[in-house]
Amino acid sequence: MTTPPRQVVVTGLGATTPLGGDVASTWEGLLAGRSGARRLTEEWIEQLPVQIGAPLATELPLARVEARTLDRSQQMALVAAREAWADAGSPEVDQERLAACVASGIGGVITLLTQHDVLREKGARRVSPHVVPMLMPNGPASTVGLEFKAKAGVHAPVSACASGSEAIALGLDIIRAGRADVVIAGGTEAAIAALPIAGFAQMQALSRRNDSPESASRPFDKARDGFVLGEGAAILVLEAAEHAAARGARVYGALAGAGISSDAYHVAAPDPTGAGAARAVRAALRSASLEPSDIVHINAHATSTPAGDLAEAVALRTALGDHIDAVAVTSTKSMTGHLLGAAGALEAVVSILALRERIVPATRNLDALDDEIALDVVSIDNRKIGTGAALSNSFGFGGHDVCLAFTV
Numbered sequence: 401m402t403t404p405p406r407q408v409v410v411t412g413l414g415a416t417t418p419l420g421g422d423v424a425s426t427w428e429g430l431l432a433g434r435s436g437a438r439r440l441t442e443e444w445i446e447q448l449p450v451q452i453g454a455p456l457a458t459e460l461p462l463a464r465v466e467a468r469t470l471d472r473s474q475q476m477a478l479v480a481a482r483e484a485w486a487d488a489g490s491p492e493v494d495q496e497r498l499a500a501c502v503a504s505g506i507g508g509v510i511t512l513l514t515q516h517d518v519l520r521e522k523g524a525r526r527v528s529p530h531v532v533p534m535l536m537p538n539g540p541a542s543t544v545g546l547e548f549k550a551k552a553g554v555h556a557p558v559s560a561c562a563s564g565s566e567a568i569a570l571g572l573d574i575i576r577a578g579r580a581d582v583v584i585a586g587g588t589e590a591a592i593a594a595l596p597i598a599g600f601a602q603m604q605a606l607s608r609r610n611d612s613p614e615s616a617s618r619p620f621d622k623a624r625d626g627f628v629l630g631e632g633a634a635i636l637v638l639e640a641a642e643h644a645a646a647r648g649a650r651v652y653g654a655l656a657g658a659g660i661s662s663d664a665y666h667v668a669a670p671d672p673t674g675a676g677a678a679r680a681v682r683a684a685l686r687s688a689s690l691e692p693s694d695i696v697h698i699n700a701h702a703t704s705t706p707a708g709d710l711a712e713a714v715a716l717r718t719a720l721g722d723h724i725d726a727v728a729v730t731s732t733k734s735m736t737g738h739l740l741g742a743a744g745a746l747e748a749v750v751s752i753l754a755l756r757e758r759i760v761p762a763t764r765n766l767d768a769l770d771d772e773i774a775l776d777v778v779s780i781d782n783r784k785i786g787t788g789a790a791l792s793n794s795f796g797f798g799g800h801d802v803c804l805a806f807t808v
Contacts, residue, residue: 405687406576409644410652410806412488412637413749414480414586418630418736421458422483426746427753429457429735430761431782435614436736437628444594450606452613453592454630454737469530470543471508472590476633476742477540478547481584485548488637489649491582499552499580500545501571502635503563503587505741505796507537510593540588544635552580558741560796561701563587564634565744565804569658571638581643586745588633597629603668605705617738618765619702619731620709620777627703630737634745636752652752653808656690656789659683663799670708670795674715677793680801681719684791688805692720695727696788697760699747700775701795702731703738712793713773728785730754730778734764744794748804751792755808758785 415422418436419429429436436454445451460467460475467475481502485491511534518526533539538556545554553574557566564587571585600606607626609616618624636655644651661683663676670677685692698716702709717724732747733739739746754760759782766779792804 407641408572408575408638408655409641410636410655410752411639411644411649412484413652414482414484414487415632415634415746415749416456416460416476416479417632417746418454418457423749430732430750433762433764434735435764436630437613437616439610439613448594448597448601450597450601450608451610452616452628454628455592456631471511471534471539473504473508473588474534474540474543476590477502477588477635478543480586480633480635481544481547484584484635484637491647491649493582495549495551497552497581498548498550499574499583500541500548500550501555501567501583501585502541502544503557503567503741504537504540504589505558505560505563506589506591508535508539509591509596511535513593513595544584548584550584559800560798561738561740561743562794562796562800562802563741565748565792565794565802566660568636568655568745568748568804569660569802572655572658575638575640581640583638584635585638586633586635587742589740589742590631591740592629592631600629607704615765617704617734619704619734619763620770620773620775621766622768622770624704624706624709626705627733628737630739632739632742632746634742634749636748652756653806655804656807657684657688657805659687659803661801663801665799668797670711672707672711674711674718676799676801677712677715677795678718680803681715681791684803684805688789690789690805692723694789695720695723695791696785697751697754697790698727698729699751699790699792700729700731701793703733710770710772713775717774725776727776728760728778728783729775730760731763744792744802747792751790751806755790755806759783760785
């Protein structure tokens with residue numbers, strides 16, 4: 401007789417985003433349909449063809465030493481983790497049963513670029529002694545692990561724009577395997593800098609609506625022309641259900657399952673058949689013991705690129721069949737921009753809240769649905785939904801496909 405997998409619940413949420421400095425203000429911004437995109441004002445932006453982005457809405461509440469010795473991606477992860485931990489009730493847990501899985505798609509790229517400038521302009525002796533731990537991709541995971549003394553493991557999946565979701569999926573696996581009772585999981589990214597923007601622009605991946613930043617991110621819209629680069633972090637506290645029950649924790653819902661696959665198609669372009677993404681969705685359903693008919697909501701990856709949005713739509717119909725017609729689909733990125741390695745983690749937070757509150761935030765800037773996208777995309781007005789399960793999709797350069805399944 402097969403033993404059912406250990407149930408994993410979500411007991412804490414934290415975030416800092418282009419819409420707000422915490423989960424509550426971010427959720428309010430999504431429901432209000434606000435955009436976090438704006439014209440960037442840094443001097444270096446003048447040389448670039450793309451001059452818009454979605455930076456954080458607020459300053460980070462940090463001690464001076466934290467601001468000086470942590471890369472911005474690490475700072476954001478720490479702020480979001482502190483909120484999530486407090487939101488979970490600061491659980492008392494054996495440190496050897498606590499793990500951290502915090503991802504970043506790029507890592508400390510701002511530190512790397514600024515310290516390279518220091519080296520070139522002022523010499524080696526002026527380079528910060530903190531530069532290596534600040535730029536390493538596992539820096540955010542290490543920062544969070546040190547903050548909460550996580551001794552069951554500190555992990556940092558690097559899966560491009562699927563990184564945050566893969567960190568959450570790894571947290572699920574760790575708890576199910578019995579290696580920890582609590583996992584602090586999520587993603588962070590701070591890459592609004594000249595080189596990343598120039599690189600994405602050269603790939604034709606970014607929207608060039610410099611004169612209209614708030615309308616630039618247009619997932620599923622006929623006129624979409626690329627994503628808006630954002631920054632932020634989101635963290636979930638995952639907990640074995642029996643551990644949460646024993647301490648009387650408030651539970652948002654369950655991380656019921658996760659699916660991971662790869663396209664094996666192209667380093668930057670999605671498989672137009674959506675085959676890899678469809679496999680991830682099916683794997684998430686199996687992991688969660690769900691049927692397509694159980695799904696009432698999908699937070700789509702939907703970055704606002706012409707090829708990516710279409711491939712995802714094909715994948716969803718392939719995986720869910722005709723039931724996809726009854727599913728309320730939305731794209732958080734229409735308001736937050738694309739947070740790269742933090743995107744999936746933030747969208748996991750939003751998926752849980754949508755299920756819990758039974759309302760789906762409308763996709764902004766969807767003026768005319770692409771004729772080739774056969775999805776029921778929520779637009780104009782937020783939509784009430786019934787009980788059921790939600791999926792959150794994340795896909796990344798390299799062919800990474802991750803789908804998370806939540807229930808309440």
